[in-house]
Amino acid sequence: KSNTLTIPPKSxxxxxxxxxxxxEPMAETDFHANLLMNLRMAxxxxxxxxxxxxxxxxxxxxxxxxxxxxxxxxxxMVCFGIPKGDRASYKIWEEDDVVPSVxxxxxxxxxxxxxxxxxxxxxxxxxxxxxxxxxxxxxxNSPAFTAYWLKDEEFTSVKIENDRVKSEVLGLELIVSGRxxxxxxxxxxxxxxxxxxxAEAVGELSVENNxxxxxxxxxxxxxxxx
Numbered sequence: 001k002s003n004t005l006t007i008p009p010k011s012x013x014x015x016x017x018x019x020x021x022x023x024e025p026m027a028e029t030d031f032h033a034n035l036l037m038n039l040r041m042a043x044x045x046x047x048x049x050x051x052x053x054x055x056x057x058x059x060x061x062x063x064x065x066x067x068x069x070x071x072x073x074x075x076x077m078v079c080f081g082i083p084k085g086d087r088a089s090y091k092i093w094e095e096d097d098v099v100p101s102v103x104x105x106x107x108x109x110x111x112x113x114x115x116x117x118x119x120x121x122x123x124x125x126x127x128x129x130x131x132x133x134x135x136x137x138x139x140x141n142s143p144a145f146t147a148y149w150l151k152d153e154e155f156t157s158v159k160i161e162n163d164r165v166k167s168e169v170l171g172l173e174l175i176v177s178g179r180x181x182x183x184x185x186x187x188x189x190x191x192x193x194x195x196x197x198x199a200e201a202v203g204e205l206s207v208e209n210n211x212x213x214x215x216x217x218x219x220x221x222x223x224x225x226x
Contacts, residue, residue, distance in 0.1 A: 042192035
């Protein structure tokens with residue numbers, strides 16, 4: 001089910017310029033960069049057979065037509081009810097007014113207030129159903145993982161039990177594991193694979209494939225001798 005927001009346009013002119021980048025670095029640390037890549041890739045693969053699910057992140061998300069200052073760039077966002085496909089930026093008036101259903105922000109000491117206050121208020125106003133904040137740097141004075149779900153047009157804090165919470169929208173569990181946030185599929189009882197795990201699996205398949213090729217050649221030679 002898509003999540004929609006109706007905001008009246010401020011103007012309708014082709015002269016309005018919408019930048020495709022905010023000039024900010026994609027991630028603050030290697031922890032943030034690796035986690036961002038793993039989350040996006042895992043969600044992309046999980047929804048690979050859904051043509052109506054768009055997974056992206058660090059894209060300029062414009063939510064008021066005619067005003068390029070009304071923009072946000074979520075670390076990870078998942079939209080339902082719109083087609084897949086690469087976009088230079090995300091403008092809701094070009095996407096049937098569909099806003100993300102799920103947003104994940106990778107926080108830090110420097111972005112803590114913005115993630116928990118300013119962005120929370122904005123995402124609430126936009127009607128985003130689930131908002132997750134994770135700080136991989138293990139903060140001492142605040143929780144590393146926070147979850148908000150939209151109820152009656154307001155965000156409510158969701159209790160995190162045993163470092164995990166199940167997303168009703170994604171159908172996945174988000175589980176804190178040290179300095180990383182993993183996605184777990186309860187239907188298969190397995191974690192969604194990281195890039196390293198996928199590379200390892202591909203390597204194992206390659207070795208197995210080479211072994212099978214060699215075995216086939218060996219059997220061919222044996223048959224020739226019979």
